[in-house]
Amino acid sequence: MPTRTLLVIAGIVLAIPIVLPLLVGTYARRDPELAGIPFFFWYQFLLVIVSVAFTTVAYRLVIKHETERRAHERSEREGGVR
Amino acid sequence: MNDIDVVAFVIFLFFFGLVTVLGFLASRWRRAPNLDNLDEWGLGGRNFGTFVAWFLIGGDIYTAYTFIAVPALLYAGSAIGFFAVPYTIILYPIIFIFLPRLWSVSHRNRYVTPADFVQGRFDSKALAFAVAFTGILATLPYIALQLVGIQAVLDVIGLGGAEDASWFVKDLPLFIAFALLAAYTYASGLRAPALIAFVKDTLIYIVIIVAVIYLPTQLGGWGGIIDAAESTFNAFNSDNDLTAGEPGSKSLIPGGASHWAYASLTLGSALALFMYPHSITAVLSTKNRNIIRRNAALLPAYSFLLGLLALLGLAAVAAGVQAENAQLAIPLLFEQEFPSWFAGVAFAAIAIGAFVPAAIMSIAAANLWTRNIYKMLINPQATDADEARQSKIASLLVKAGALVFVLALPNEFAINLQLLGGIWILQTLPAIVIGLYTRWMHRYALLAGWAVGMFWGTLAAYNTPTLADPESHFGGSFAPLTVFGVELSTNPIYFGLTALVINLVVCVLGTLILRSANVSRGTDETHPSDYHADAGDPGVEEELGVFKTPSA
Numbered sequence: 051m052p053t054r055t056l057l058v059i060a061g062i063v064l065a066i067p068i069v070l071p072l073l074v075g076t077y078a079r080r081d082p083e084l085a086g087i088p089f090f091f092w093y094q095f096l097l098v099i100v101s102v103a104f105t106t107v108a109y110r111l112v113i114k115h116e117t118e119r120r121a122h123e124r125s126e127r128e129g130g131v132r
Numbered sequence: 133m134n135d136i137d138v139v140a141f142v143i144f145l146f147f148f149g150l151v152t153v154l155g156f157l158a159s160r161w162r163r164a165p166n167l168d169n170l171d172e173w174g175l176g177g178r179n180f181g182t183f184v185a186w187f188l189i190g191g192d193i194y195t196a197y198t199f200i201a202v203p204a205l206l207y208a209g210s211a212i213g214f215f216a217v218p219y220t221i222i223l224y225p226i227i228f229i230f231l232p233r234l235w236s237v238s239h240r241n242r243y244v245t246p247a248d249f250v251q252g253r254f255d256s257k258a259l260a261f262a263v264a265f266t267g268i269l270a271t272l273p274y275i276a277l278q279l280v281g282i283q284a285v286l287d288v289i290g291l292g293g294a295e296d297a298s299w300f301v302k303d304l305p306l307f308i309a310f311a312l313l314a315a316y317t318y319a320s321g322l323r324a325p326a327l328i329a330f331v332k333d334t335l336i337y338i339v340i341i342v343a344v345i346y347l348p349t350q351l352g353g354w355g356g357i358i359d360a361a362e363s364t365f366n367a368f369n370s371d372n373d374l375t376a377g378e379p380g381s382k383s384l385i386p387g388g389a390s391h392w393a394y395a396s397l398t399l400g401s402a403l404a405l406f407m408y409p410h411s412i413t414a415v416l417s418t419k420n421r422n423i424i425r426r427n428a429a430l431l432p433a434y435s436f437l438l439g440l441l442a443l444l445g446l447a448a449v450a451a452g453v454q455a456e457n458a459q460l461a462i463p464l465l466f467e468q469e470f471p472s473w474f475a476g477v478a479f480a481a482i483a484i485g486a487f488v489p490a491a492i493m494s495i496a497a498a499n500l501w502t503r504n505i506y507k508m509l510i511n512p513q514a515t516d517a518d519e520a521r522q523s524k525i526a527s528l529l530v531k532a533g534a535l536v537f538v539l540a541l542p543n544e545f546a547i548n549l550q551l552l553g554g555i556w557i558l559q560t561l562p563a564i565v566i567g568l569y570t571r572w573m574h575r576y577a578l579l580a581g582w583a584v585g586m587f588w589g590t591l592a593a594y595n596t597p598t599l600a601d602p603e604s605h606f607g608g609s610f611a612p613l614t615v616f617g618v619e620l621s622t623n624p625i626y627f628g629l630t631a632l633v634i635n636l637v638v639c640v641l642g643t644l645i646l647r648s649a650n651v652s653r654g655t656d657e658t659h660p661s662d663y664h665a666d667a668g669d670p671g672v673e674e675e676l677g678v679f680k681t682p683s684a
Contacts, residue, residue: 061229064229065225067221067222067224067225068222068225071218071221071222072218072222072398072399073395074386074391074392074395075391078385078386078388078391078394080385085353085355086356086359087358088358088384088385090214090384091214091358091443094214094217094218095217095436097218097221098217098221098432098439101224101225101432101435102432105224108225109228109426113422116422116666119664
């Protein structure tokens with residue numbers, strides 16, 4: 051049986067873009083400004099990009115896990131026939 | 133404001149006429165032998181390719197919510213309004229986690245609605261009915277929000293009638309627009325919004341891109357817009373003797389007391405969105421389970437544009453737009469800052485952008501009625517033609533129900549309508565989402581939790597007046613956390629989330645009691661392997677039709 055390690059890592063990677071936007075106290079402030087735009091706004095736009103990056107990583111991990119799981123299941127089935 | 137801007141009006145009318153004609157012609161598009169069965173009427177014959185599906189899903193994202201409701205909050209100095217951005221950020225990781233399981237179990241067992249899944253998993257018609265009923269109910273205020281968006285545009289064009297006109301004359305243009313929408317949805321089914329979506333998305337992308345690039349150059353850049361908005365808000369606060377953070381004061385960034393409201397609105401809205409019947413249908417129609425995950429990684433790009441659109445609310449403040457009704461801020465901004473012809477294009481984009489989701493939502497709710505209430509409980513022997521007729525009539529009734537919400541509830545802030553729907557739809561989460569992972573919860577405990585959550589959430593919203601009128605009801609969706617008379621926190625929290633927690637507590641306690649009393653838990657017709665199945669695996673249906681009869 052392939053390990054579930056990949057899935058656990060994917061879960062942690064996904065939890066980050068869920069938890070960060072919920073910690074409102076960490077970003078509901080004015081400074082540091084970026085080109086005159088308060089931190090509150092530009093940070094949340096930055097989070098959009100962070101979310102895309104982390105979700106993409108999680109996607110690759112989950113696909114890798116599923117490929118391994120399916121390969122394992124196939125070999126089990128064929129082993130059983132023999 | 134009641135003078136009709138002729139050029140804008142003519143352009144608006146042109147596009148409006150165009151989509152109306154398209155809506156009726158849609159019944160001939162990819163024509164089917166007859167429309168008298170539900171797969172044809174309700175799912176467009178199920179042969180929409182990826183390209184059409186992309187337009188349909190875009191229709192779910194850019195609605196009156198994005199163009200009218202969210203910017204209205206920022207315009208009015210309610211900093212909480214920007215929660216729409218983190219909401220769409222956390223939405224996608226959440227989708228990534230649980231929707232592939234729902235896809236798999238649905239395609240293995242031919243489930244088309246969340247109520248189908250709940251019925252199969254928990255073997256309880258009552259629970260499935262509760263889920264279906266909630267789906268329909270929660271869709272009504274969401275459609276109502278779209279109508280408020282159309283109303284705002286009609287008002288700014290000058291079609292709203294004079295202030296002293298009777299309510300009927302005042303809302304007559306809305307009724308006419310609405311009757312046309314209902315008529316072509318009735319005639320063409322899902323084909324109508326699918327075809328109109330092409331016009332809608334083209335218009336919307338042009339308008340968004342022009343607005344977010346051109347407007348800042350006229351108003352001193354985004355930095356300048358934000359500074360100007362902030363000084364306007366500060367001036368308002370000192371004129372009215374308010375300190376920032378007090379109720380009624382205006383601010384740019386949420387103060388300490390509203391952090392909880394901001395976070396709970398974010399989480400509550402994200403959990404709610406994919407419980408809605410119209411979005412679940414869209415997800416289940418994808419070809420394999422990993423398409424959902426791939427999209428979850430790509431879709432946040434939309435959040436970026438959503439954020440810029442939200443900031444247009446501040447641009448309206450910076451541009452000195454004076455709107456009594458905050459909902460009019462964006463249409464007024466376009467009228468003021470652009471030549472009439474472009475304002476007409478923008479008005480058409482906003483109105484059509486509200487029509488498409490309103491049509492899709494009403495069809496999804498109608499399908500739910502026919503499949504999970506009419507066929508399951510009232511007439512199990514219904515023929516294909518009966519089903520199509522039921523759905524068509526239900527789609528009209530759903531729209532009429534939405535109209536009641538528009539006319540009866542305060543719509544000072546249309547976003548409250550969507551948040552009210554969210555309070556209700558969130559109560560189906562324990563049965564659907566937790567049900568995807570475990571069958572530990574007892575079916576009757578889930579039902580009890582649902583009932584208590586619905587009751588508490590509705591009551592809490594009913595007891596919240598608008599700021600302007602302490603006697604009014606349904607005026608807001610968050611308040612200091614008070615549960616059945618006990619104040620737990622002075623920080624305002626979204627009712628939807630509190631109701632969900634109460635719901636879960638009842639579910640857990642009820643399960644413990646029912647299990648120790650050995651009350652029957654019913655039979656689970658799903659198998660653990662169903663939750664990982666993918667396209668190509670044995671027993672996985674490629675396409676799901678609402679009324680595809682399961683083969684034996």
